[in-house]
Amino acid sequence: MIAEADLLALGLTLKLALVSTIVLLALGTPLAWWLARTRWRYKFIPEALVALPLVLPPTVLGFYLLLALSPDGPIGRLSQALGGHSLAFTFTGLVIGSVVYSLPFVVQPLQDAFASVGRRPLEVAATLRASPWDRFFTIAVPLARPGFLTATVLGFAHTLGEFGVVLMIGGNIPGQTRVASIAIYDRVEGLQYAQAHGLAAALLAISFVLLVSVYAFNRQHRIVRL
Amino acid sequence: MSIRARFQIERGTFRLSVDLDLPGSGMSSIFGPSGCGKTSLLRAMAGLDRYDDGQFLVNGSCWQDGDFFLPPHRRSLGYVFQEPSLFEHLDVRGNILYGQKRADPEGRRIALDDAVALLELGGLMERAPSTLSGGERQRVAIARALAVNPRLLLMDEPLSAVDVSRKQEILPYIESLHRELVIPVIHVSHLPGEVAQVADHVVLLGQDGVEASGDVHDLFTRLDLSLAHESRASSLVEARVAGTEAEFGLVRLEFEGGQFLVTQGGLRAGRRVRLRVLARDVSLTLERQADTSILNIIETTVQELQAEDEARVLVRLLAGATPLLASITRKSAHDLALEPGQRVFAQVKSVALLA
Numbered sequence: 284m285i286a287e288a289d290l291l292a293l294g295l296t297l298k299l300a301l302v303s304t305i306v307l308l309a310l311g312t313p314l315a316w317w318l319a320r321t322r323w324r325y326k327f328i329p330e331a332l333v334a335l336p337l338v339l340p341p342t343v344l345g346f347y348l349l350l351a352l353s354p355d356g357p358i359g360r361l362s363q364a365l366g367g368h369s370l371a372f373t374f375t376g377l378v379i380g381s382v383v384y385s386l387p388f389v390v391q392p393l394q395d396a397f398a399s400v401g402r403r404p405l406e407v408a409a410t411l412r413a414s415p416w417d418r419f420f421t422i423a424v425p426l427a428r429p430g431f432l433t434a435t436v437l438g439f440a441h442t443l444g445e446f447g448v449v450l451m452i453g454g455n456i457p458g459q460t461r462v463a464s465i466a467i468y469d470r471v472e473g474l475q476y477a478q479a480h481g482l483a484a485a486l487l488a489i490s491f492v493l494l495v496s497v498y499a500f501n502r503q504h505r506i507v508r509l
Numbered sequence: 510m511s512i513r514a515r516f517q518i519e520r521g522t523f524r525l526s527v528d529l530d531l532p533g534s535g536m537s538s539i540f541g542p543s544g545c546g547k548t549s550l551l552r553a554m555a556g557l558d559r560y561d562d563g564q565f566l567v568n569g570s571c572w573q574d575g576d577f578f579l580p581p582h583r584r585s586l587g588y589v590f591q592e593p594s595l596f597e598h599l600d601v602r603g604n605i606l607y608g609q610k611r612a613d614p615e616g617r618r619i620a621l622d623d624a625v626a627l628l629e630l631g632g633l634m635e636r637a638p639s640t641l642s643g644g645e646r647q648r649v650a651i652a653r654a655l656a657v658n659p660r661l662l663l664m665d666e667p668l669s670a671v672d673v674s675r676k677q678e679i680l681p682y683i684e685s686l687h688r689e690l691v692i693p694v695i696h697v698s699h700l701p702g703e704v705a706q707v708a709d710h711v712v713l714l715g716q717d718g719v720e721a722s723g724d725v726h727d728l729f730t731r732l733d734l735s736l737a738h739e740s741r742a743s744s745l746v747e748a749r750v751a752g753t754e755a756e757f758g759l760v761r762l763e764f765e766g767g768q769f770l771v772t773q774g775g776l777r778a779g780r781r782v783r784l785r786v787l788a789r790d791v792s793l794t795l796e797r798q799a800d801t802s803i804l805n806i807i808e809t810t811v812q813e814l815q816a817e818d819e820a821r822v823l824v825r826l827l828a829g830a831t832p833l834l835a836s837i838t839r840k841s842a843h844d845l846a847l848e849p850g851q852r853v854f855a856q857v858k859s860v861a862l863l864a
Contacts, residue, residue, distance in 0.1 A: 406590075407590065410586060413582055
C-alpha cells in the first residue's frame with residue numbers, strides 16, 4: 284500500500300523527528316530552566332523569540348534559515364570554516380530548521396513545569412546538602428517529569444508535521460531531505476491519491492497516538508501557549 | 510560554645526539589623542509579630558538569602574563573615590520550613606534518606622533510628638507524602654532535617670501549617686528534641702505559648718528590630734517588655750518532681766525558691782518539668798495565710814511594680830532566684846503599700862505543667 288520511496292520518506296521523517304527531539308531537549312532544558320528561574324526584567328524578549336515560530340509562516344522562517352545556511356550565510360560560513368560544507372539541502376540543515384521551528388513546543392512546557400516546581404523544594408534540597416547540579420537532577424527534573432513528557436512528545440510530533448521549513452531549506456532529495464510531508468505533496472501534485480492516502484494516514488495515526496498519550500498522562504497541563 | 514549572628518537585612522523597604530549572641534546549646538526562640546522579619550533572619554542564618562557584610566559563627570565554625578559566604582548546601586544545618594515541603598516524588602523513607610546520604614560522614618550527633626523513633630515514624634516509612642496528615646508531614650520534615658546530622662537545627666514556625674488539634678501532637682516532639690538533642694536549635698514563633706513551652710533563650714523581635722535577648726524566665730517576666738503584658742502573661746518555673754503526698758493524690762514539685770503541690774498524677778520522681786504560672790492566678794498577702802484553701806503559698810520579695818492600666822498593677826516577685834509575676838488591682842497594691850524590697854507571700858491558685 285505504501286511505496287518503497289514513501290517508506291523511505293517516512294523513515295527519514297521519523298529519524299529527523301528523533302534527532303531533532305534529542306537536540307531540542309538538550310538545548311531547551313537549560314533555556315527553559317533559565318527562563319523559569321531568572322528575575323531578569325527583560326526576560327520577555329527571549330520568551331517572545333522562542334514563541335516566534337508559533338506565529339511566523341514556516342516559509343518566512345525557512346527563507347531566513349536558507350539564507351543563514353547557504354554558503355554565504357553565517358551558519359554556512361561557519362560550517363565551511365570548520366571543514367564542512369554548506370548545510371542547505373542536507374539532513375543536518377533540516378535538523379537545525381526543525382529545532383528552531385519546534386523550539387516553543389519544547390521550551391514552553393518545560394518552563395511551565397519548572398516554574399510549577401517552584402523554589403521551595405530546591406531550597407529544601409539545599410538545606411539537605413544537595414549542590415546546585417544535584418538539586419537539578421534529583422529534585423527539579425523528577426518533579427518536572429510531566430513537562431518533559433509533554434515537551435518530548437510535542438517536539439517529536441511537531442517535527443513530524445513540518446512542511447514549509449523543509450520545503451525552503453531541504454528541498455526534495457530522496458533519503459536525505461525528502462520527508463513524508465513533502466512526499467505527500469508530491470503525490471497529490473502527481474494526482475497519485477492512493478499513495479498520498481497511505482502516507483497521510485500513517486502520519487495522522489502516529490500524531491494522534493502521540494497526542495492521546497500526552498493528554499492522557501497530563502490532563503491538568505496546558506500543552507502550549509502563545 | 511556560642512552562636513554569633515550579625516545581619517543587615519534589606520528587602521525592598523524592609524530593614525532589620527540584628528547583632529546577637531545566642532547560647533551554643535539548647536533551644537533559642539525568635540519571637541515576634543508577623544512581618545517583623547523572623548523568617549528573613551532564619552533564612553539569612555541558613556544562607557538561603559545572602560546579605561552583604563553579615564557574620565554568622567556557629568560554635569567555632571564560620572558560615573559567613575565579610576566576603577566569606579558558605580552556600581547553604583555546605584553548611585551543617587537542618588532546616589524545618591513553615592510548610593513541611595516534602596519531596597512529593599519520594600516516599601517518607603526517600604525523603605529522610607535524601608539528606609542522610611549527603612550528610613557529614615564524621616561522628617553522628619543524632620542516630621537516624623533515634624530520630625525516626627523519637628518522631629514515631631516507623632510505621633510511615635513506605636508511605637507517599639500525599640497520603641500523610643499535616644502533623645505527620647511535619648514530623649517527617651523534622652526527621653529529614655535531623656537526618657543530615659546537623660550542627661544547628663533551624664525551625665521556622667514548624668507548627669503554623671498544622672491545625673490546632675495537631676499542634677498538641679507535634680509540640681511534645683519538639684519539646685523532646687530540645688531535651689534529647691545535643692545540638693543547638695533556633696526556632697521562630699509568634700505564639701507565646703509555644704515559646705513558653707520549648708525555649709531556653711528568647712530573642713524578642715519587634716517592628717524596630719531586636720527588643721531583647723535573654724533567658725526565657727527573665728524575658729517572660731520583665732515588666733519593660735511586651736511578653737509580661739500579654740493577656741496570658743505568666744512566669745515560667747523549672748521544677749523537679751520531689752515526691753508525692755499520696756494520701757491526698759498530690760505531687761510535690763521543688764524549684765529554686767520554694768515548692769508547688771499539684772494534682773498531676775503519673776509523674777516520675779526526679780523528672781524535670783517546666784511550670785507556667787499565670788500572673789492573674791497569683792494573689793499577694795503580707796502575712797502567710799493559715800486558714801485558706803490555697804495550697805501553694807510562696808515566700809517572695811517584691812522586685813518591681815508597674816501599672817497596667819487604671820485599675821491593675823503588674824508585680825514582679827523573686828522567689829529565691831525564680832522570678833514570678835502577679836497581676837493585682839491598683840487598689841490592692843495601694844492598700845498593701847507594696848514597694849520594691851518588701852517581703853510578700855504569693856498565693857498561687859493554679860499551676861500548668863508544660864512538659
